[in-house]
Amino acid sequence: MFDFLLHIISIAGIYALIAVGLNIQSGYAGLLNFGQIAFAGIGAYAVGIGAHLGCSPLLSIPAGMVLAMAVGLLMAGLGGKLAADYWGIATLAVAEIIRTLAFNEDWLTGGPQGISGIVMPFDAGGQRADNLLFAGVIMGLLALAAIISQRMSRRRFGRALRLMREQPQLAVCFGYQIPALKRTALVVSAALTAFAGSLLAFYTGYVSPDYLLSSESFIIWSMVMIGGLGNVYGVVAGALLVQCLYSFIPFAKDLIDINTDIAGALRLGAVGAILLACLLGRPGGLFPERLRKIP
Amino acid sequence: MKPLLQVAGLSKAFGGNKVLEHIDFTLGQGEILGLLGPNGSGKSTLLNAISGFTAVDAGEIMIDQRRIDRLPTDQLVGRGIARTFQLPAMPERMSVMEVVMSAGIRHHGFWSSVLPLPGARLAEREDREKAAALLDELLLTQVRDLPAAALSGGQKKLLGIACALMGSPKLLMLDEPMAGVHPNLRNEIVDTLIRLNREGLSLMIIEHDMHFIRDICHRCIVLDRGHIVATCRPDELTHNAKVLEAYLGTPAQPLPEAV
Amino acid sequence: MLQFILDTLIRTADLALIAVGLSLVYGLVKFPNIAHVQYAMIGAFISGYLLRAGAPLWLAGVLSCALIGLLAVLLHHLVFRRLLRSGPAHGMIGALAVSMILIALVLGSAGSAPLTYALTVSRAWAWGDALISPAQIGSIAITGLLLMLFTLLLFKTSLGRSIRALAGNRELAAASGLNADAITNGVNFLSGALAALGGTLLAMNTSAYVNQGNDLLLPILAAAILGGLGNPLGAVVGALLIAATETLVISFDFSGLSWGLFSFVPVTYINAASFIILIITLLLRPYGLFHREVHRV
Numbered sequence: 109m110f111d112f113l114l115h116i117i118s119i120a121g122i123y124a125l126i127a128v129g130l131n132i133q134s135g136y137a138g139l140l141n142f143g144q145i146a147f148a149g150i151g152a153y154a155v156g157i158g159a160h161l162g163c164s165p166l167l168s169i170p171a172g173m174v175l176a177m178a179v180g181l182l183m184a185g186l187g188g189k190l191a192a193d194y195w196g197i198a199t200l201a202v203a204e205i206i207r208t209l210a211f212n213e214d215w216l217t218g219g220p221q222g223i224s225g226i227v228m229p230f231d232a233g234g235q236r237a238d239n240l241l242f243a244g245v246i247m248g249l250l251a252l253a254a255i256i257s258q259r260m261s262r263r264r265f266g267r268a269l270r271l272m273r274e275q276p277q278l279a280v281c282f283g284y285q286i287p288a289l290k291r292t293a294l295v296v297s298a299a300l301t302a303f304a305g306s307l308l309a310f311y312t313g314y315v316s317p318d319y320l321l322s323s324e325s326f327i328i329w330s331m332v333m334i335g336g337l338g339n340v341y342g343v344v345a346g347a348l349l350v351q352c353l354y355s356f357i358p359f360a361k362d363l364i365d366i367n368t369d370i371a372g373a374l375r376l377g378a379v380g381a382i383l384l385a386c387l388l389g390r391p392g393g394l395f396p397e398r399l400r401k402i403p
Numbered sequence: 404m405k406p407l408l409q410v411a412g413l414s415k416a417f418g419g420n421k422v423l424e425h426i427d428f429t430l431g432q433g434e435i436l437g438l439l440g441p442n443g444s445g446k447s448t449l450l451n452a453i454s455g456f457t458a459v460d461a462g463e464i465m466i467d468q469r470r471i472d473r474l475p476t477d478q479l480v481g482r483g484i485a486r487t488f489q490l491p492a493m494p495e496r497m498s499v500m501e502v503v504m505s506a507g508i509r510h511h512g513f514w515s516s517v518l519p520l521p522g523a524r525l526a527e528r529e530d531r532e533k534a535a536a537l538l539d540e541l542l543l544t545q546v547r548d549l550p551a552a553a554l555s556g557g558q559k560k561l562l563g564i565a566c567a568l569m570g571s572p573k574l575l576m577l578d579e580p581m582a583g584v585h586p587n588l589r590n591e592i593v594d595t596l597i598r599l600n601r602e603g604l605s606l607m608i609i610e611h612d613m614h615f616i617r618d619i620c621h622r623c624i625v626l627d628r629g630h631i632v633a634t635c636r637p638d639e640l641t642h643n644a645k646v647l648e649a650y651l652g653t654p655a656q657p658l659p660e661a662v
Numbered sequence: 663m664l665q666f667i668l669d670t671l672i673r674t675a676d677l678a679l680i681a682v683g684l685s686l687v688y689g690l691v692k693f694p695n696i697a698h699v700q701y702a703m704i705g706a707f708i709s710g711y712l713l714r715a716g717a718p719l720w721l722a723g724v725l726s727c728a729l730i731g732l733l734a735v736l737l738h739h740l741v742f743r744r745l746l747r748s749g750p751a752h753g754m755i756g757a758l759a760v761s762m763i764l765i766a767l768v769l770g771s772a773g774s775a776p777l778t779y780a781l782t783v784s785r786a787w788a789w790g791d792a793l794i795s796p797a798q799i800g801s802i803a804i805t806g807l808l809l810m811l812f813t814l815l816l817f818k819t820s821l822g823r824s825i826r827a828l829a830g831n832r833e834l835a836a837a838s839g840l841n842a843d844a845i846t847n848g849v850n851f852l853s854g855a856l857a858a859l860g861g862t863l864l865a866m867n868t869s870a871y872v873n874q875g876n877d878l879l880l881p882i883l884a885a886a887i888l889g890g891l892g893n894p895l896g897a898v899v900g901a902l903l904i905a906a907t908e909t910l911v912i913s914f915d916f917s918g919l920s921w922g923l924f925s926f927v928p929v930t931y932i933n934a935a936s937f938i939i940l941i942i943t944l945l946l947r948p949y950g951l952f953h954r955e956v957h958r959v
Contacts, residue, residue, distance in 0.1 A: 140751050186941065190948050193693055193750050194891075197883050198944055201937035204880055208934040256517055263527060264512035267497070267505040274494035281454075282506045282566065283480030292513050323876070326758050333755055338496070373770030380762025384741065387756050391748050401548050402500045402531060 111236065114243050116355045118311055121246035124347035125304035127331045128253050128340055129297040134329075135338035135397070136261055137293040138273030140196035142325050143183065143203030147176040147298040149320035151305025153210060156223035156315040165229045165306070173302045179206070180298030184291040200322055207320035222316030226309050242311060249307075250344065253300060257340040262400050269293055270338075327354075330383045335393050342395030349394075353378050404431030406468075407574055407605050408453070413462030415448055422448045424629045426462070430574070435596075435606040437616045437637065440626035441650050446609045447489070449626070450576055453607075454486040455479045466574065483573035487563035487580060489609075493551035499562060500547040503534040506566035537565040540595055542588065557584040561592070574605045581612045593618050613640075625649060665792040666913055672798050672867075673905035675805040678898050679860035680878065681885040682812065683853035685897040687734075689829030690849055691746055693753035694891060697737070697760040698857055699875040699882055705730045705858025706870035707768060710777040719781070723862050727855035734854025735847050761875065768872050776871035801863040808859065809898060816894065825849055829892055880933060881908075884940040890950030899951070904936045911935040 126148050133139040151172040158168025179202065186198050210217045217223065228238055260266050271279045272289050280286060309315045327350065335346015354375050361371035386393055408430040415423040423445045430436045438446050451457040453464055455476035464472040466482050474482070494502060508530075515523035538544050541561040546554060554562060560580055567575055581589065596619060600606060610616055616623060617637045625633040625640070627649035633640075640646050684698045705726045712722035737760060745756040786793045816822035824845050827835040836842040861874065885904045889896025911927050927935070943951065 134751075138751075140754070186945065190944055193754060194887060194944060194948065196754065197694065197880075197887060198941055201880060201884070201940055205934045205937050208931060212928050212930055260513075260516045263516035263523075264505070264508060264530075265516035267501055268508070268511040270497055271494060271502070271505050274496065275492055278492070278494075278566075280476045281480075281486065283477050283508065283570065284511060285477050289511055292511065296513075322879070326762075329755060329758065330762075369773045370770050372774070373766040373768075376762050376769065377766030380759045380766060384756065384759035384763065387745060387748075387752060387759060388741070391752060397496055399496065399498050399548070399550055400501060401498060402504065 111239070112355075112359070114239050116351060118239065118243045118246055119355070120348045120351035121243070121250050122304050122308050122311065123328065123331065123351055124250050124344045125246075125253055125307070126301050126328055127335070127343045127347045128250075128257055129301035129304065130328050130332050131338065131340055131343045132257060132260075132269075132297045132300070133293050134332060135340075135343065136266060136269040136273065137290065138192075138269075139187070139290065139293065140192045141183065141199045141294075141297075142196045142322070142329070143199035143201070144297075144301060144328055145320055145322070145324040146179055146199075146203035146206045147301035148305030148308065148324075149203075149206065149210065149315075150176040150179065151302030152309040152315040152319050153217060153223075153305075154302070155306045155309040156218070156226055157216065159226045160218075160223055165310070169303065169306045172306050173299045176298040176302035176305075177295045180294040181291060184287070184294045187290055188287060200325070203320060203325060204322060207317050210320060211317040217317070220317060222314055222318075224314035226313050226315070228310050246307060246311075249303075254340050254344055261338075261340070265292075327379070330379050333393055334383055334386050336395035336397060337393055338397030339393070339395050342393050342397070345395055346393065349382075350379055353382075404434065406430070407432045407434075407466065408607070409463075409465040409468070410449075410453070411463045411465075413449070413452060413464065414460050415445075415452060415457065416460055422629055423452070423459075426626075426629075426631060428624055428631060428634070430605060430607055432573075433600065433603060433605055435600055435608065435619055435621045437620035437623035438607060438609045438626070439611075439616070439623055439640075439646075443628070444626040444649070445629045446626055447578065450486065450578055450607070450609060454484060454576060480570050480572075484576070485567035485570055485572035485574070486576040487560065487567055487578055489578040489582070490556075491559040491563045493554065493559050493562065495550055495552040497551055498548050499538065499543060499551050499554065500531075500534060502551045502562065503537060503565050503569055504530045506569035508570075534565075534569065537568055541565050542591060555583075557588065560584060561588070564592075568599070572604070574607065575599075577606065577608045577610075579609055579611065581610060581615050589615070616640075666909055668792050668794050668798075669909045669913070670902070670905045671802050672794070673908060674898075674902045675798075675801045676860070676864050676867075677878075677881055677885050677901040677904060678805055679808060679856045679863070681882050681889070681897040681901045682809070682894045683856035683860070684882060685886045685889060685891055685894045686825075686849055686856075687853045688886070689825075689892040689894075690846055691738075691742055691753060693746070693750035693757075694883060694886070695742070695757045696754060696879060696883070697757040697764065698853070699878045700761045700764040701730050701734060701854050701857035701875075702861030702864070702878060703870070703872065703875035704733070704764060704768060704861070706861035706865035706874060707772055707777060708858070709862040710779055710865060710870045713779055713781075719866075723859060726862055727858045730858035731851035731854040734850045734857075738846070738850045765872060765875065772872065774872055776869035777865070778869040779866055781866065795867075797867050801867060804859075804863060808856070812856075813895060821845075821848070881936055884936050887940060888943055888951055890952045893950070893952055896950065896952045903939070907935050907939050908932045 126144065130141065130144045133141050154168045154172025154175060155165065158165065158171065183199050183202060187195050190198060211220055228242065268279065268284050268289055272284065272286055276286055331347040331350045332343050334349060335344065336342020357375040357378065358371050406429045410426055410428050413423055413426040426449060438449065440446050448457060452459050455474060459472055463470055466484060471479060471482055514520065515526065538547050541564060543558060543561055543565065546558060551562060560583065564580065580592065584592065593615065596606060608620065620637050623635060623637055623640060624631050625646050632645040632649055633643050635643055680699065680702050684695065687695050687698065708726040708729055709722045712725055713719065741756055741760060742753060745752045781797065786795045816825065824840050828840060828842060828845050881904055885900035886897045888900030888903055912929055912932055
């Protein structure tokens with residue numbers, strides 16, 4: 109049981125990091141990015157390919173982040189003339205193109221099977237000790253990311269993003285350059301998300317094109333919307349909640365003997381229902397973004 | 404008086420509709436210029452053109468003898484221009500204080516917002532103090548922690564002025580600042596603007612409120628259907644036949660002073 | 663060459679009706695309803711079950727269309743109408759939530775195995791050196807017929823005029839006496855029915871399966887966006903373009919161009935080709951190919 113809980117905490121922590129990344133784009137900056145998972149996938153594949161080639165993680169992780177940031181710039185470049193919903197679909201298309209590449213180019217990515225056998229970069233002696241250490245590292249990184257994100261939102265850059273989100277005309281009037289703000293938000297978010305993706309590859313030991321499915325982007329959106337768009341601590345809570353649902357329902361499958369399809373249906377339906385309930389009843393999420401008071 | 408703003412040959416048409424035709428005027432340093440005219444005369448378009456919200460078809464706009472008509476809107480703050488809006492739309496999820504603090508910043512300050520850089524805390528405190536002082540001047544201190552969108556129409560206008568002043572502009576352009584403002588506040592605002600003017604701020608104001616124009620403006624220009632029809636002092640307005648024709652539509656005799 | 667044309671037409675028929683439905687609804691709600699493709703998936707399943715229950719194909723199709731049309735109207739009233747007040751972002755996420763619930767319902771009741779229609783398999787017809795099956799011909803014919811009827815409806819009837827007016831400017835249309843609510847219901851019903859029909863025709867040629875909606879999502883969005891969201895007939899052209907691109911990419915022998923380095927693009931790159939076309943188009947024409955579509959203020 110302890111191992112299972114540790115597993116949930118680790119996975120939830122990694123997804124929470126990705127959700128914090130999405131929150132910077134969609135919560136603070138108001139960007140409707142449906143291809144977020146591409147950044148995580150790139151980070152994961154960077155680690156996988158690096159492990160395959162015998163590179164140290166000190167090289168493969170930053171390489172993944174840089175590549176993800178480049179894709180982020182690409183997405184920002186698309187955003188120039190596009191209306192929000194068109195841009196959202198364009199980002200979805202970008203993620204799907206990357207997934208198709210990962211699926212097909214097996215000389216690089218291992219094709220549909222992906223890359224497995226990625227070992228953790230440290231050894232604490234024993235499986236459980238490794239997992240415990242990793243969970244601790246993830247929690248520490250998550251705390252750091254959340255604190256920095258919160259701090260950023262309360263300062264100049266955060267104010268700039270939120271002004272752009274709500275009154276772009278006013279932001280322009282005050283002298284902000286909207287394209288530059290979008291680029292920065294995307295690049296920062298991409299780097300953080302890629303890092304989380306790298307952690308995921310290390311934790312699970314493998315990477316496959318399934319990491320890049322559009323349904324993954326949608327799950328992250330659910331976490332962010334249920335938790336509280338614009339509130340980094342809400343977003344973390346949302347990630348934990350959704351991950352618990354995702355993990356406990358298959359657990360129940362073993363306990364009360366329901367078949368795989370129904371288990372899959374239940375967890376998808378549960379997340380969808382909670383998301384819809386939040387949207388209709390509590391649009392700001394469980395922990396809505398609160399007005400930031402200046403002392 | 405040194406010229407601050409120079410407009411020469413400005414023309415703008417929307418489709419076939421000529422909204423501004425060959426507008427020429429100068430605003431001197433330290434001057435308060437009133438921009439008048441009936442609805443549809445092109446006042447807002449002129450303000451939009453100078454503040455970079457509308458592209459011009461022909462003509463030049465210069466601040467301190469440097470052309471600004473080709474600049475993108477966000478760069479005009481750097482040239483010392485600030486403006487307010489007739490119907491200010493304010494953010495819902497930012498407090499009044501946050502909105503003012505975010506005004507007048509030319510660089511978004513990403514690194515100083517994330518890392519504990521040495522100058523960051525100082526810059527943040529300077530912004531805070533300047534914003535608090537401006538809110539105080541415009542009598543908005545008691546609403547500083549409210550969501551900006553929750554303010555009344557008149558308060559939002561004052562907030563717009565505070566935001567415009569945050570960047571320490573040389574030229575402040577106001578689009579109907581008095582409309583919707585409580586009469587009690589009026590005199591405070593007039594006093595504030597006059598004081599700022601004495602400290603070196605130049606103003607261009609679109610207004611219909613004649614008392615306000617007379618209290619504050621040094622000079623007025625009157626637009627009618629895209630042309631400047633008169634340039635005079637505020638007290639000369641009611642005697643100017645062209646002005647009356649613009650507003651009333653027919654050539655008229657000068658009206659008695661009581662009007 | 664003939665095979666290429668036929669394959670393109672078949673794929674266009676797969677996409678056209680569903681894309682038209684999506685574009686039609688966009689005119690009303692001003693956001694792309696990503697749950698729309700799930701209507702096609704459920705419609706395919708309902709037709710399949712009715713067929714299994716003994717209904718003739720035409721009846722199964724008609725009932726499926728009616729039921730999904732009603733579902734679309736219901737969901738609009740219960741969910742989308744309320745979400746729209748908060749903006750298109752909430753609309754899209756709401757559509758996402760609805761999609762999840764719909765997929766969950768189908769997964770839970772029908773399972774993850776595909777449902778085939780068990781129609782009598784007839785031999786493919788040969789036409790020159792091209793092959794096409796009667797079912798595929800049926801798809802193309804029905805799609806073509808319905809598109810013609812739809813065009814007539816939209817441009818020759820007063821209902822069609824009202825729909826176009828409402829899509830153009832809702833307040834003005836309502837103020838000039840149009841019954842906005844009734845027309846909204848009608849448009850939702852029609853788009854749901856079109857989706858169900860499209861899904862049924864698709865399943866007729868392959869099978870109904872729970873992931874069908876997700877697989878259709880990006881091609882349908884690409885087709886609708888290429889044509890300009892809110893421009894239903896543009897969506898048909900968009901579908902044609904997507905179909906042509908896909909068919910071209912997998913049929914074309916590139917060995918001549920690449921000095922024999924590679925000949926055929928792998929089949930799984932089909933979709934990627936369409937999305938690249940979509941992104942390039944959006945870069946050049948941010949509102950789709952035909953600028954007459956509805957702009958949000």
